[in-house]
Amino acid sequence: MAGAIAVALGLRQIRYFIAIADAGVLSRAAETLNIAQSALSHHVAALETDLGVKLLERRPRGIALTAAGRRLYEHASAVLSALGKAEEDVRTFNEAAAGPVCLGLSHTGISLVALDLMKAVRTNAQGVYLTIVEALSPALTERVLSGTVDLALAYNPPRDARLDVELLLEEDLYLVGHPGLIGRSAGPIAFSAIPQRSVLGLTPMPASRAIIQTQVLRNQVIPSDTLEVDSLPALRMALEAGLGCAILSRATVLADLAAEKYHARRIIDPPLTRSLGLIALADRPQTKAFLEVRKTVIEVVRAAVSDKRWPATDHGRRRSTRAAKGRRSAKSG
Missing domain, CATH: 3.40.190.290 (D-Maltodextrin-Binding Protein; domain 2)
Structure with a gap:
């Protein structure tokens, strides 16, 4: 869906829309983008015409997103985030892992492995800019699906074809x-x-x-x-x-x-x-930085289980919901 939006609307319109939504005032967004306010208004009108929905509401003190506008903002943010990661990945393709990775951890993950993870990434992947966020597992899953978190350790992850899940412990x-x-x-x-x-x-x-x-x-x-x-x-x-x-x-x-x-x-x-899984979007491009952090998370969590610092059983197998779905389709065919 996010990729289709980028092709249909154009990245310029998406960037303009994000700037307007973030600024909350059309004149401020125009100043930030260094374009005329009238031109920005024209882009918004064209965007609403293309989509056939109202995206912005004009108010005395600025603008507000409609329900459709908020939905577009979520998709557009994911598009720009994925594009930025793709640019960074291509730029550093022949180099060591580098670039931003956002990792979500539950409260338990924070207390048991966050410090080890931060140390390991700093030692083994010095070019990676790691962001760690803390939330309950359902919220982390939603943030992975929305594209605002790259990967997360979540309990009892749902069976969702959009997710790649590697179960680590029980x-x-x-x-x-x-x-x-x-x-x-x-x-x-x-x-x-x-x-x-x-x-x-x-x-x-x-x-x-x-x-x-x-x-x-x-x-x-x-x-x-x-x-x-x-x-x-x-x-x-x-x-x-x-x-x-x-x-x-x-x-x-x-x-x-x-x-x-x-x-x-x-x-x-x-x-x-309850099972703990490392989750990520199944169809999202994986940068070197992403793969390095993913490998580090798996190693650190399994080391904590092996050393008895995390009282759990190593799951020891992978469940990719997309792969499982494909296998079922192949058998039925």
């Missing part, structure tokens, strides 16, 4: 909380024994999908009716204060468990697990 999930709430036993706890109306951090549902993959099981857990926490630091404080319990991997709260701030019991009957 974690058992635990019920975490004060012993008085979840029991003092070091042994596992049955799923049916999870204290109802005391579980924090299960909603909103997009976030809970990264915790409990099966919707049927999610629906069997009644969350706290007095407190909802969508922040890991706040959740950790709530657990320490005994305000509730949570379904988490040990890796997420490893330091707090070591400090005995609260207790963890593995969930069984059925056991709950």
